[in-house]
Amino acid sequence: MTSVVYILIAIAAGAFTGVLLAFLFKRTLNKKSSELDRKKEEIVKEAERDAERIKKEALIEAKDIKYQTKSEGEREVKEKKFELNQMEKRLRHKEESLDKKLDQFEKREGDFMKREKDFSKKEQTIADKEKHYDKLIQLETERLEKISGITTEEAKSQLLRKVEEEVRFEQARLIKQIDHETKEEVEKHSRNIIGLAIQRYASDYVSDATVTAVTLPNEEMKGRIIGREGRNIRALEAATGVDFIVDDTPEAVTLSGFDPVRREIARISLERLITDGRIHPARIEEIVEKVRKEVNNAMREEGEKAVFDLGLTGVHPEFIKLLGRLKYRTSYGQNVLQHSREVAYFAGMMAGELKADVKLAKRSGLLHDIGKAVDQEVEGPHHEIGAAIAKKYGEDERVINAMLVHHGDGDPICVESALVTAADALSAARPGVRRESIENYIKRLEKLEEIAMSYAGVDKCYAIQAGREIRIIVKPDETSDDMSYLISREIAKKVEAEMTYPGQIKITVIRESRFVEYAR
Incomplete structure (x- = not known):
């Protein structure tokens, strides 16, 4: 019985608990449903607000696009209208130009037609005149033939002969002119060749005399050369064929003779005798003969050297x-x-x-x-x-x-x-090769330099190339380039007027440019 009671109590408690849980669950569900409905309404309202905002923004953006599109369309329309106006103006101008040109062309066409008619008339007139003149020429020719007694062919022959004579005369004159120019050109070319040869060859010159001096070691040697009663000096003169002059010249003997070979043999022989110290006729003849052979060998060697060179x-x-x-x-x-x-x-x-x-x-x-x-x-x-x-x-x-x-x-x-x-x-x-021309050569160089230095602004001058060129250095501060050119011309004219010289003389004026700057 108690167990049944407990079971009933338990069932009652379970039922109550279930009802209570069901009530609580339902209440919770109702509460959540209300909250969800509230959130739903808020979400819907928020969505409506966003939609309204987006709609407004879209409307504003659409209005902006519409305004921009309208502005661009109006601008393009204005530009098109402006271009059309310009094109219309150009077309109108061209139309006017074409009208003017058409009027001018029509006017020129009329003038041309008129001139063509005039030319046709003139052409006909000229043709008529030509026929008339041909007849007159024929009549005049026949008249001249009768008067002169020669035919036209004979007159042509005479005219050709006269022309031929004139041509021959002109030909002769031309040939003479060409010949003269050719000679001048040949002379110029020959001068260039000779000048080139002179410039390419440079050689020293030696002027020899007809006497040779031999230096003695002391005055006593003169007595030994003369010898007892002059036998040594007579032997020397006989062996060499040269005159030995022993005079008051200190420590020297002069050898005189027109034959330079003999004079050279005598000089070498005397020098060797002086060095040897044995001066007597037999020794003199021996030394002279030996030296003569040596000089002959030396001459042969000089000849061979000249041929070889x-x-x-x-x-x-x-x-x-x-x-x-x-x-x-x-x-x-x-x-x-x-x-x-x-x-x-x-x-x-x-x-x-x-x-x-x-x-x-x-x-x-x-x-x-x-x-x-x-x-x-x-x-x-x-x-x-x-x-x-x-x-x-x-x-x-x-x-x-x-x-x-x-x-x-x-x-x-x-x-x-x-x-x-x-x-x-x-x-x-x-210049300078032969003795008689040295003085003239030096005088010419001095005269050249004197003429150059006589001009204002000239600093230095040098006569070079054996007097064929003079180089003049002018003062750059006092003389300009133009003045330098003028100085060269004036010096050339003065040289031509005052001097006598072979060939030509080159005048070279040099002006140095200087550029000065100071670092401060």
Whole structure:
């Protein structure tokens, strides 16, 4: 019974608990449902507010786009209207221009038609006049033929003969002019060639005299040279063929003789006797003979050296000996061997410029004065003596011709002979080579410098290239470039007026530019 009661109580308690839980659950559900409805209403309201805001913003943006689109459309319309107005104006202007041109064209067309009619009339008139003039010419020609007694063909022949004579005269005049210009050009070209040869060749010159002085160690040596009763000095003079002059000149003996080879042998012999100390006739003859052989060997070596330096081959040995002998031969104080070498160089250089035979020109130049080696032993002019020697030893005919004509006697048979003649004159006329021209040469240089220094603004001047050029340095502070040019012209004119000189003189005026700045 108790168990049933407990069970009923438990059931009642369970039922009550269930009802209570159901009530509480329902209440909770109602509360949550109310909260959800409230949140739902808030979300809906928020969504409505957002939608309203978005709608307003969209409306504002749509209005802005509409306004911008409208503004751009109005601007484009205005631009199009402006462009259309401009195009309309241009078209109107072009239309007016075309109308004017059309009017002008129509007017010109009318003028052209009118002129064409006038030209047709004039053309017809000219044709009629031509026919008339042809008839008149024919009548006049027939009349002239009757008056002159010759036909038209004969008149033409006479006219052609007259024209031919005039043409020949003009041709002769033109040929003469061309010939004159050609000569001037040839002369100019030849001067250039000669000037180039002179500039390319530079050589020292030596002036020899007919006496030689031998220095003695003391005055007592004079007595030993004279010897007892003069036997030593007589032996010296007999062996050498040279005069020994023993005078008051202190510690010196003078050797006098026109033969430079003998004078050289005597000089060397005397010097060796003085060094040896044994001076007596037998020793003198021995020394002189020995020295003579040495000098002959030295002359042969000089001849061989000259031939070798010029690059010549096949020269006869006798020519080589004679060339060496020219080392001791002088002409107007100029050494003949040196002169012959110069002539060979000059002739070879000019032949090279003219495309002639350089070897032949050098050979002819070297041998042209070979006759001077023996002209004191053989009578006759040296060029004829040299030609005879050349023929004897079978030398080339052109070389012989160059020997014969190098002083202007006869005509050259080849260009090399003419070149040797010119080279001989160049070598002999170079300033300072010959004694008689040194004074004139120095005076010319002094006169050149004197003329240059006489002008204001000139600082320094130098005569160079053997007086063929003068270089003038002017003061840059006092003389401008234009004034420098004027000074050169005035000096050139003054030199031409006051001086006599061969060829031409180059006037070079130099003005130095200076730029000065100070660092402070």
